[in-house]
Amino acid sequence: xxxxxxxxxxxxxxxxxxxxxxxxxxxxxxxxxxxxxxxxxxxxxxxxxxxxxxxxxxxxxxxxxxxxxxxxxxxxxxxxxxxxxxxxxxxxxxxxxxxxxxxxxxxxxxxxxxxxxxxxxxxxxxxxxxxxxxxxxxxxxxxxxxxxxxxxxxxxxxxxxxxxxxxxxxxxxxxxxxxxxxxxxxxxxxxxxxxxxxxxxxxxxxxxxxxxxxxxxxxxxxxxxxxxxxxxxxxxxxxxxxxxxxxxxxxxxxxxxxxxx
Amino acid sequence: xxxxxxxxxxxxxxxxxxxxxxxxxxxxxxxxxxxxxxxxxxxxxxxxxxxxxxxxxxxxxxxxxxxxxxxxxxxxxxxxxxxxxxxxxxxxxxxxxxxxxxxxxxxxxxxxxxxxxxxxxxxxxxxxxxxxxxxxxxxxxxxxxxxxxxxxxxxxxxxxxxxxxxxxxxxxxxxxxxxxxxxxxxxxxxxxxxxxxxxxxxxxxxxxxxxxxxxxxxxxxxxxxxxxxxxxxxxxxxxxxxxxxxxxxxxxxxxxxxxxxxxxxxxxxxxxxxxxxxxxxxxxxxxxxxxxxxxxxxxxxxxxxxxxxxxxxxxxxxxxxxxxxxxxxxxxxxxxxxxxxxxxxxxxxxxxxxxxxxxxxxxxxxxxxxxxxxxxxxxxxxxxxxxxxxxxxxxxxxxxxxxxxxxxxxxxxxxxxxxxxxxxxxxxxxxxxxxxxxxxxxxxxxxxxxxxxxxxxxxxxxxxxxxxxxxxxxxxxxxxxxxxxxxxxxxxxxxxxxxxxxxxxxxxxxxxxxxxxxxxxxxxxxxxxxxxxxxxxxxxxxxxxxxxxxxxxxxxxxxxxxxxxxxxxxxxxxxx
Numbered sequence: 001x002x003x004x005x006x007x008x009x010x011x012x013x014x015x016x017x018x019x020x021x022x023x024x025x026x027x028x029x030x031x032x033x034x035x036x037x038x039x040x041x042x043x044x045x046x047x048x049x050x051x052x053x054x055x056x057x058x059x060x061x062x063x064x065x066x067x068x069x070x071x072x073x074x075x076x077x078x079x080x081x082x083x084x085x086x087x088x089x090x091x092x093x094x095x096x097x098x099x100x101x102x103x104x105x106x107x108x109x110x111x112x113x114x115x116x117x118x119x120x121x122x123x124x125x126x127x128x129x130x131x132x133x134x135x136x137x138x139x140x141x142x143x144x145x146x147x148x149x150x151x152x153x154x155x156x157x158x159x160x161x162x163x164x165x166x167x168x169x170x171x172x173x174x175x176x177x178x179x180x181x182x183x184x185x186x187x188x189x190x191x192x193x194x195x196x197x198x199x200x201x202x203x204x205x206x207x208x209x210x211x212x213x214x215x216x217x218x219x220x221x222x223x224x225x226x227x228x229x230x231x232x233x234x235x236x237x238x239x240x241x242x243x244x245x246x247x248x249x250x251x252x253x254x255x256x257x258x259x260x261x
Numbered sequence: 262x263x264x265x266x267x268x269x270x271x272x273x274x275x276x277x278x279x280x281x282x283x284x285x286x287x288x289x290x291x292x293x294x295x296x297x298x299x300x301x302x303x304x305x306x307x308x309x310x311x312x313x314x315x316x317x318x319x320x321x322x323x324x325x326x327x328x329x330x331x332x333x334x335x336x337x338x339x340x341x342x343x344x345x346x347x348x349x350x351x352x353x354x355x356x357x358x359x360x361x362x363x364x365x366x367x368x369x370x371x372x373x374x375x376x377x378x379x380x381x382x383x384x385x386x387x388x389x390x391x392x393x394x395x396x397x398x399x400x401x402x403x404x405x406x407x408x409x410x411x412x413x414x415x416x417x418x419x420x421x422x423x424x425x426x427x428x429x430x431x432x433x434x435x436x437x438x439x440x441x442x443x444x445x446x447x448x449x450x451x452x453x454x455x456x457x458x459x460x461x462x463x464x465x466x467x468x469x470x471x472x473x474x475x476x477x478x479x480x481x482x483x484x485x486x487x488x489x490x491x492x493x494x495x496x497x498x499x500x501x502x503x504x505x506x507x508x509x510x511x512x513x514x515x516x517x518x519x520x521x522x523x524x525x526x527x528x529x530x531x532x533x534x535x536x537x538x539x540x541x542x543x544x545x546x547x548x549x550x551x552x553x554x555x556x557x558x559x560x561x562x563x564x565x566x567x568x569x570x571x572x573x574x575x576x577x578x579x580x581x582x583x584x585x586x587x588x589x590x591x592x593x594x595x596x597x598x599x600x601x602x603x604x605x606x607x608x609x610x611x612x613x614x615x616x617x618x619x620x621x622x623x624x625x626x627x628x629x630x631x632x633x634x635x636x637x638x639x640x641x642x643x644x645x646x647x648x649x650x651x652x653x654x655x656x657x658x659x660x661x662x663x664x665x666x667x668x669x670x671x672x673x674x675x676x677x678x679x680x681x682x683x684x685x686x687x688x689x690x691x692x693x694x695x696x697x698x699x700x701x702x703x704x705x706x707x708x709x710x711x712x713x714x715x716x717x718x719x720x721x722x723x724x725x726x727x728x729x730x731x732x733x734x735x736x737x738x739x740x741x742x743x744x745x746x747x748x749x750x751x752x753x754x755x756x757x758x759x760x761x762x763x764x765x766x767x768x769x770x771x772x773x774x775x776x777x778x779x780x781x782x783x784x785x786x787x788x789x790x791x792x793x794x795x796x797x798x799x800x801x802x803x804x805x806x807x808x809x810x811x812x813x814x815x816x817x818x819x820x821x822x823x824x825x826x827x828x829x830x831x832x833x834x835x836x837x
Contacts, residue, residue, distance in 0.1 A: 048594050049738050054778050061777050066594045088774055092743035126747055151736070169303035172310040173572070173589070175746050177736040182303035184292060 009073040011055075024064035024075060025053055034230040035077055036086050036115055038093075038204055039152035040065040042235060044161055050093070050152055052086050052115065087119040095126045096175065098147040099205070105214050106206030108222025111238065112150060113205075114229035133178050138189030141211050142200055149179045149207040159199035167193045179207065201239055272298055272308055272587035273570050276315050277529075281380070284357075285319045304588065311589035311735075313364060313571030314380075314529050321353050321360035323398045326377040330366030330491045331725050332648035332711055335374030338386050339363065345395035359398055365573060365729055366491035367530040370648030370711070371417040371655045379404050382533050383411045414533070416498045417655030420671065422642040423634055424503075424618055425658050431505045432550050434513060434625040439556060443473060446517045450620055453628035454640030458615035459485060459576070460683060460707030461782075462639075465616055471600040473518040475608035482515045482523040483604065483611045485581055489528055489573040490684035491729060492709035495644035496614040498656050500527070500534055503618055504541045508564060510617030512555065513624050514610055515562040523564040524604070526581050529571050538566060573733035577781055578611040579603075580735065591737045592781035615644055615708070635661035639700040647672045649681075649712035657710075659699065666695040668710060676714045679798070684709035685726035686786035689793035720756060720801040723794045727752045730787035741784030744775035748788060759816045761808045769795060 008015040009024065011033055018027035023046060028035050039050040048066035055064045056076040064077070076082060093099075093112060101107045133146035151170060156179075159167040167188075171180040183191035193200060200208060219225070227234055275294050280286055286294075286309045295305040309315045314326075327339035339361060343350050346359050353360035369375035372384035381404060383390075390411065397407055418425055438446055451466030472480055484507065488496040499507060511523045527535065542564055545551040553561045567585050569575050575584045579593035582604050603609025612620070619641060623631045632640045639661035645668060648654045652673030659668070669677055680695070682688045683706035690697070690704070697704050713722055731749040736742040751768045754760050772788030772795075779785050794801060818837040825835050 046594070048780060051739050051778050051780070063594075063780075068596065085774060085778060088770075089739050089778070092739050092747070096739075096743045126743075127750065129743075129746070151739075151742070166301055166303070169301070169307050170589075171303070171307040172736070173313075174731065174734045174736040174742060176310070177742065180303050180306055182301050184302065186288070186302075186306070 007069075007071050009069050009071070009075060011075045011077050012079070018069035022069050024055065024057070024062075024067050024069050024073070027069045028064065028077070029232050032232050033077070034232055035064050036083075036118065036229075037065060038111060038115065038150065039154060041154055041158075041202065044154065044157045047153055047157065050150070051089055054085060054089075055082065083119055086115075087121050088125070090116050090119055090121055091123075091125040093150050094121075095124045095128045097129075097131060097150065104148065104206045105209055106148075108217075108219055108225050109238070110206060110224070111204035111229060114224040117224070118229050129175065131175070136181065136188050137211075138187040139191075139193070139211075140189070141195040142188060142193065143209050143211055144179065144181075144188055145207055145209065146178050147207075148205045150205055151177055151179075152204060154202045154204060155179070155199045155208060158202045159193070159197065163194075163197040163199050165192055165197070165199070167191045167197075167199055198239075204238075270298060271567055272300060272305065273312070273568060273584070276305075276309060276312075277380075277568070277570065280315060280320075284322065284324070285316045287317075298587075300587065307589050308587065311572065312529075312569070313732075315570055319353055319357060321348075321358050322401070323359045323404070324379055325359070325361045326364035326367075327361070328365070328367045328369065328375050329363040329725070329728075330370060331713075331722050332370035332492050332654075333367060333372065333375040333384075334725075335376060335386050336363070338374055338388070338391050339376075341388065342391050342395060345391070346398060358401070364530075364571060365489070365733060366493075368488055368494040368497050368528070369414070370492050370494055370646060372414065377530065378407075380529075380532050381412060382414060382530070384414060385411075412533075414497075414501075416502060418498065418658075419647070419653055419655040420657040420659065422658030422660065423631065424615070424622060424642060424644065425498075425656070427622060429503065429506045429509075429621075429625075431509065431545065431548060432556065434506075434509045434621045435516075435550060435556055435558075437625045438513060438516070439558065443517050443519070446513065446624065447473070449628050450517075450623060453623045453631040454635075455616065455619055455623060455631065456639070456701060457613055458619065458643070458707070459613035460490075460687075460705060462701045462705055465612065465620060468600055468612070469514060469518055469610055471598075472608045472610045475601045477608050479522075479605075479607045480518050480520040481604045481607055481609040482511050482518070482520045483578075483581065483585070483609055484511055484523070484525045484614060484617055485576060485578060485611055486531070486614050487526050487528045487569055487576040487581055488531070488614070489576045489733075490686060490707055490709050491726075492646060492648055492681065492684045492711040493707055494646045494648075495656055495708045497531060497534075498644075499614050499618050500531065500538065504538055505545070506618045506621045507614055508542065508545055508551070510612075510619075510621035510624075511564060512551065512562055513621060514612065514617065516555075516558065516560045518608070518610060520610075521561045521563075523562065524585055525564055525566045526575070526585060527566055527568050528575075529569045532568055535566065535568060542566070572735075573729075574735045574781075574783055577783060580781075581611065582609065589735070591735050592783075613707075636698070636700045636702065638702040643699060643706070644708055645699070645706070645710045646708050647710045647712070650674060650677070650714035650717065651712050661700045662698050664696055664698055665690070665704070668699070669695065669712065672712065674712045674714070676716075677712055678715045678717060679713045679719055679722075681709070681711040681713070681722075681726075681790070682706050684711070685729055685790055686782070687789065689723070689790050689797065691797045693797075719794065719798060720752075720805065723790045723801075724752050724756050726790040727787075730783070734783060734787070738780035738784065740775045741779040741781075741787065744771055744779070744784070745787050747771050748775065748791060752791065754816050754819075755802060755805050757816065757818075758805060758807060759818070760802075760806050762806060765795070765802055765806070 037053040048063040136144040295302040348354040374386035455465040456462040575590040580590035731745040
């Protein structure tokens with residue numbers, strides 16, 4: 001196919017090629033264009049729930065991770081107005097849960113936190129909800145802290161679609177939604193999850209943590225100390241960091257990398 | 262061939278049956294039901310905790326849910342019953358006799374204060390009835406022995422039009438289309454100009470055509486009878502008195518699109534009609550109007566009924582489909598739309614009750630009969646559910662194009678302050694809009710028409726709607742899940758006299774974000790009442806503000822709630 005035959009969408013005025021079946025997010029990531037997102041992960045079915053990837057397509061608000069790319073789409077993405085909206089949505093996620101970054105093991109490796117920095121978020125803005133949700137430490141190597149869960153369902157999908165299991169689900173309605181475990185007792189320790197499962201490592205926040213590897217990597221050398229969340233090829237790095245952050249990773253030489261620089 | 266589309270037990274029905282017997286769904290019950298129905302345990306848990314009518318803690322042997330709707334609500338009466346029976350709203354009395362709680366609109370807005378008693382509808386509640394009810398409960402008199410008159414539900418039809426004035430012989434519309442091709446029926450429906458009566462107004466003929474033309478080995482017809490919009494009760498009347506016409510409409514749709522199975526999704530609040538609807542289905546099977554080779558047409562079709570369990574979101578068509586699939590009612594990603602990928606991934610037509618009734622009549626009388634009524638963009642008639650402050654609440658069927666003022670006059674509404682058109686998800690209009698017309702091109706509505714006179718505190722009405730959406734948000738997407746609660750808390754603060762000008766700005770910004778960025782129609786419409794009120798009735802807010810300028814960021818009194826709970830105090834001294 002010649003270049004002139006290529007189908008394109010326009011993102012912030014730039015022509016971005018796409019193939020039939022790709023979403024706006026797929027096309028953007030392939031072109032190294034960052035659209036903030038939390039519930040999306042290439043390889044898993046798109047979800048469209050966090051709404052951080054909201055863009056305006058010919059003036060209409062859509063989720064870029066679920067909207068099929070189509071010829072003729074003129075898309076606003078990296079605009080001040082949209083980033084303000086995304087900041088508000090990020091703040092909503094912060095106040096809905098108990099996200100106390102300094103005391104969270106995930107700090108520096110947390111995508112929610114990194115997006116907060118990326119969008120220039122300085123506070124939670126809205127009044128805190130202070131939910132009280134159950135901690136599940138029943139598993140020998142994993143722990144669930146539901147107060148930090150952002151309902152992105154990455155673990156739900158990873159378990160079903162990649163691990164070939166069905167360990168997680170979301171129960172409840174509205175602000176009472178919470179992560180539940182598909183085991184006879186509802187406890188993670190009685191489920192068939194394995195420490196090597198993708199579902200055990202995919203959590204973008206500190207809701208599912210690996211017990212054995214807590215606090216191994218010093219602050220300043222964690223994922224988002226060394227990388228910007230806007231790098232579009234980070235998925236492998238993020239996953240790896242949750243296991244053994246520093247081991248055999250060339251990027252550990254970039255000690256002290258400052259976010260955003 | 263088994264024609265019953267759902268031979269096995271539906272999860273929602275299994276949970277209902279279990280709860281009727283055991284008064285709640287225990288952890289053990291979840292495991293048992295999951296293994297009996299061969300479903301993942303977490304799915305059964307998720308469904309149990311999604312639908313308002315299922316409880317994880319024991320309810321009383323008498324379990325009463327009072328509507329908190331602005332039209333059929335009865336919160337003062339609820340409080341009175343709580344006081345009489347010494348039980349707190351939302352809790353179960355220690356002896357397990359009684360539990361009392363609130364529920365969203367139960368569709369009895371023309372009958373005054375109403376409640377559900379052990380899932381049965383009691384209407385026209387009065388103080389005297391509450392006294393008697395308390396005695397009946399303390400005496401443990403079974404609900405079946407309560408006064409019969411309490412459970413009577415009338416139609417309250419005040420004005421008949423195209424649909425309601427016509428009598429209908431079961432089978433008449435099917436006979437009228439006998440021998441006609443799918444294209445011919447589609448042409449008839451399309452030519453009539455019929456648009457969906459649920460509120461969104463999508464062209465019915467086009468919807469059927471999209472579904473028929475989608476490649477598949479199976480298609481479905483689903484009737485949306487999850488009439489959950491507060492203030493709407495017109496489908497209740499159609500289900501009660503025009504069920505044959507409705508089922509015939511579904512059968513005609515099925516024949517047109519090539520479906521062999523259909524579902525009626527009935528809201529849990531209308532469970533009292535289930536037996537009558539099942540018996541209508543059975544009569545139709547016996548008359549050869551459902552089942553195999555209907556009227557020797559070679560077409561096979563049957564209908565099963567799925568009863569919901571208290572979730573407004575299931576009125577959204579893809580959430581409704583999820584619910585029929587025994588899952589929490591979470592709206593799906595669109596596209597694909599149900600017409601290409603609906604129930605179990607198959608092309609599915611989801612139509613409102615009124616739409617299907619109209620379709621059956623159009624098949625019988627022809628498109629001219631229908632399009633002679635209404636306006637150029639809104640053909641036919643519309644059933645309005647009129648409630649609130651008026652002398653004659655009930656069902657009014659008008660040709661499209663009627664003005665708001667005409668409806669108010671016919672209903673005997675005086676001293677009107679505002680009208681909520683289309684329910685909390687619709688529009689709040691003041692007197693300057695009463696010359697507007699009910700039509701898709703002007704004031705579109707699913708049928709709810711709530712009247713508020715000057716005796717009402719309109720801000721309390723808006724607050725009621727805001728609480729409704731926070732309660733009913735499914736929680737799937739961030740803007741709606743968090744945003745509807747932020748709006749609720751923000752408006753509570755203003756209504757409580759703790760708001761500042763800053764809070765109004767915050768409400769505006771959050772409302773705009775939720776409207777524009779939410780996943781589905783619920784979130785997109787949830788802030789409507791606040792936005793309309795801020796625009797048309799700004800003084801309502803301003804008069805409640807504590808300061809016009811200062812910006813206290815939190816409500817000191819509300820912050821003491823936890824301390825009050827811990828010390829079991831709620832007296833005046835414990836408040837600011």
